[in-house]
Amino acid sequence: MIRHTAPRGVRRAVTVAAALAATALVITGCTSSDTPSDEPVEITFWTWLPDIQTTVDKFEEAHPNITVKVENVGVGIDEYTKIQNAVDAGSGGPDVAHMTYDAIPAFALTGALADLTQTGGESISDTFLPGVVSLVQFGDAIYGVPQDFGPGVMYYREDLFTAAGVEVPTTWDEYATAAEQLHAANPNAYITYLEPGLVDAPYMGLWQLGAKPWTIENGTDLTLDLQSEEALQWADYWTELNNAGLTLESVQGSDEWFKQMGDGQIATWVVGAWGLQALTGVLPQNEGLWRVAPQPVWNEGDTGTSQWGGSASVVLAQSEKQEAATEFALWVNGSEEGVASLRDDQGLLPTTNAVWEDPAFIDEEIAYLGGQQARQIFAQSAQDTVVGWSWTPFQPYIGSVYKDTVGQAISNKTSIAEGFKAWQDRIAEYAEEQGFTVTIAD
Amino acid sequence: MTAPTALVDVAASTRRRRPSAKLRASRIAYAFLLPFIVVFTLTIVVPLGYALVISFFKKQLIGGTVFVGIDNYVRALGDTLLHDGVLRVLLFFVVQVPIMLLIAVLAALAIDSGRLAGSRIVRIGLFLPYAVPAVVAALMWGYIFGGRFGLAGQVFGFFGVPAPDFLGPGLMLGSVGNIVTWSFVGYNMLIFYAALRSIPEEVYEAAAIDGAGEFRKAWSIKLPALRPALTLALIFSVIGSLQLFNEPSILQALRPSVITTNYTPNLYAYSLSFMGGQTNYAAAIAVLLGGLTVVIAYVVQLGVARRDRFV
Structure with a gap:
């Protein structure tokens, strides 16, 4: 099944290309019957990973017929705006783009992304972790090759817990108790921080609780449920800690926040596993002080975790080189060599089944975490991710008005549940404006 | 012949x-x-x-782009989020601009008086902040004002008093005003200084013969001569105030709950367009804001011109 034709019948290097393709197929477990054309193609790749050229060079070495032009057009929403502009204009976009999971539905549902099961990516669901594949799969179509992900874990300052003689919490109840004990033992220490603008915190919390704050049916019917039992459970829990003065208001990633983390003012950080990169990168002086534990659960015996962050490589529907683009995305994120480069050159947490079955990877002792075999905890979290969380096609908007509503409640130490209500109202207003039929669940 | x-x-x-x-x-x-x-x-x-x-169209996630006539404008006129932002920048204009222009006039008079030692250095020193990009200025001041480890916090800590929360809901607008004043005093001073330099020497000589001192000269010659420059500076300031964006946008990263998405009209239009994909509505807001700017600038000019007639 050859979808692209090789018009000038160039056959010189066909054997080489076929051999390479065979290798690639074996490595990725790809079952595509596409014969890669040996005609030189150039694809454009938009990403904001700073050192990606190293990985791209390795790809080009293995694929002499494909040249990859890397362009950094901005991080997150900046890139998405440019992609949206290109989609509106009908051309001008990249062939492959880096996209966080929360942004994919908006582009997938409006037809901006290529269905990779039609362009050589049939193997994706077998190659990658099921919990991650579910973030790029809509119906039978797959709109991205998973690149990295953020299984939820809890990083904590072992020195603070030891000094205060406090047990490391495994449930949220224990976490609240630990919050009191830690702060009582050391008035400068807080169990964690709350950020009025950080929408990822409730995303992660609601995901773990199995909440469905937004559900879209038939493509146009939106049901909002930010007053569900689960949503209120999360809201009231944090209202209580916040009002008791057991949390610190801070902005994650700011200089001040890193200072608080480094100084031992913040005792835990519940975050995607990638948090380790931030800690090692910005707080090298803290080596040996931090440890990782599973994300706390609501009830003793629960195992469900949630995720925070992570990206896929998507192929644009307007690309005229979708096969080459898919081949590139599959190699970078799924081949043994590509995955090794993601891990070692990019510092990312790969998402293939193969790598998470590899003892050398899972059992590696992480010096920064005092020699803990941290990836075992990551792997467990990856397996235990609660299934069923979904994103809307207008997630950036939902995130942007969080600070206007819930953020106010956090800063003013008022009811976060009330903040959720205000948040829901803003989302409903917006969705109606966008043509959705909105129902507020009761 | x-x-x-x-x-x-x-x-x-x-x-x-x-x-x-x-x-x-x-x-x-x-x-x-x-x-x-x-x-x-x-x-x-x-x-x-x-x-x-x-601005006459509307693009929806469901339904695509349709012509909606003046719907976006009607919506803007009834949008309380937008009104909040507009009132905030008007308050900013009423408070910050007079302070900034007064400082600039005093500085220009002082430099022009010729009695200031090292007036060149003062002139360049005052102007220098204007050369600092607004983004850098906001970052710098954000650090100075930053609660627990900022410069202000350290200075107050030295005296044993807790620093007020400069970036809190109460003082944020004042802090933004402080940054803008710091950035633009030198620029306005230069406009005024240029106007003062264009006063012919003969006028001063005549005044001196009439027995006028420096203050009398400043009051009766220099200030009236500054009126056209003042109009110009005011119009620039009207535009600058209504279009306030860079400083709050940078400080938003430090205090997300204080600088909301509709803190200033421009910030609101930006959020609508880039976070919500409501480019059409944002365009209508931009057009309205432009119109409002023209109206206020015109009123300012009229006001100054009318006073001219009475002189």
Whole structure:
């Protein structure tokens, strides 16, 4: 099944290309019957990973017929705006783009992304972790090759817990108790921080609780449920800690926040596993002080975790080189060599089944975490991710008005549940404006 | 015999040449203007026209783009989030601009008086902040004002008093005003200083003969002479205040719950467009804001002109 034709019948290097393709197929477990054309193609790749050229060079070495032009057009929403502009204009976009999971539905549902099961990516669901594949799969179509992900874990300052003689919490109840004990033992220490603008915190919390704050049916019917039992459970829990003065208001990633983390003012950080990169990168002086534990659960015996962050490589529907683009995305994120480069050159947490079955990877002792075999905890979290969380096609908007509503409640130490209500109202207003039929669940 | 013919010839040729010379002159003028016209059209006229056109449409996730007439404008007039932002920048204008212009006038008078030691250094020193990009300025001041480890916190800590929360809901607008004042005092001072330098020396000599001192000269000669410059500076400030964006946008990262998405009209339009994909509505807001700016600038000019008549 050859979808692209090789018009000038160039056959010189066909054997080489076929051999390479065979290798690639074996490595990725790809079952595509596409014969890669040996005609030189150039694809454009938009990403904001700073050192990606190293990985791209390795790809080009293995694929002499494909040249990859890397362009950094901005991080997150900046890139998405440019992609949206290109989609509106009908051309001008990249062939492959880096996209966080929360942004994919908006582009997938409006037809901006290529269905990779039609362009050589049939193997994706077998190659990658099921919990991650579910973030790029809509119906039978797959709109991205998973690149990295953020299984939820809890990083904590072992020195603070030891000094205060406090047990490391495994449930949220224990976490609240630990919050009191830690702060009582050391008035400068807080169990964690709350950020009025950080929408990822409730995303992660609601995901773990199995909440469905937004559900879209038939493509146009939106049901909002930010007053569900689960949503209120999360809201009231944090209202209580916040009002008791057991949390610190801070902005994650700011200089001040890193200072608080480094100084031992913040005792835990519940975050995607990638948090380790931030800690090692910005707080090298803290080596040996931090440890990782599973994300706390609501009830003793629960195992469900949630995720925070992570990206896929998507192929644009307007690309005229979708096969080459898919081949590139599959190699970078799924081949043994590509995955090794993601891990070692990019510092990312790969998402293939193969790598998470590899003892050398899972059992590696992480010096920064005092020699803990941290990836075992990551792997467990990856397996235990609660299934069923979904994103809307207008997630950036939902995130942007969080600070206007819930953020106010956090800063003013008022009811976060009330903040959720205000948040829901803003989302409903917006969705109606966008043509959705909105129902507020009761 | 030959002379009249020659005269006629000359007359004829000048008659012929005059319009062609004029034409050539205007052609040359247009040739010189062309780069400006091209850039002006591409960067001002076309985007303005585009904003105006798209402001009459509405793009929805469901239903695509449809023509909606003045719906976006009607919505903007009833949008309380937008009103909050507009009132905030008007308050900013009423408080910050007089302070900034007063400092700038005093500085210009001081430098112009010729009695200031090292006036050149003062002039450059005052102007220097204007050369600092707004983003850098906001970052820098954000650090200075930053609660627990900022410079302000350290200074207050030295005296054993807790620093007020400069970036809190109560003081944020004042802090933004402080940054803008710091950035633009030098710029306005330069406008005023240039106006003062253009006063002919003879006027001062006459005043000196009449026995006027420095303060009298400042009050009766310099301040009236500053009026056109003041109008100009005021109009720039109207635009600057209503378009307030950079400083709050940077500080938003430090205090997300204080600088909400609708903190200033421009910030609101930006959020609508880039976070919500509501480019059409944002364009309508931009057009309205532009209109409001023109109206206020016109009122300012009228006000100053009317006072001129009474002088």
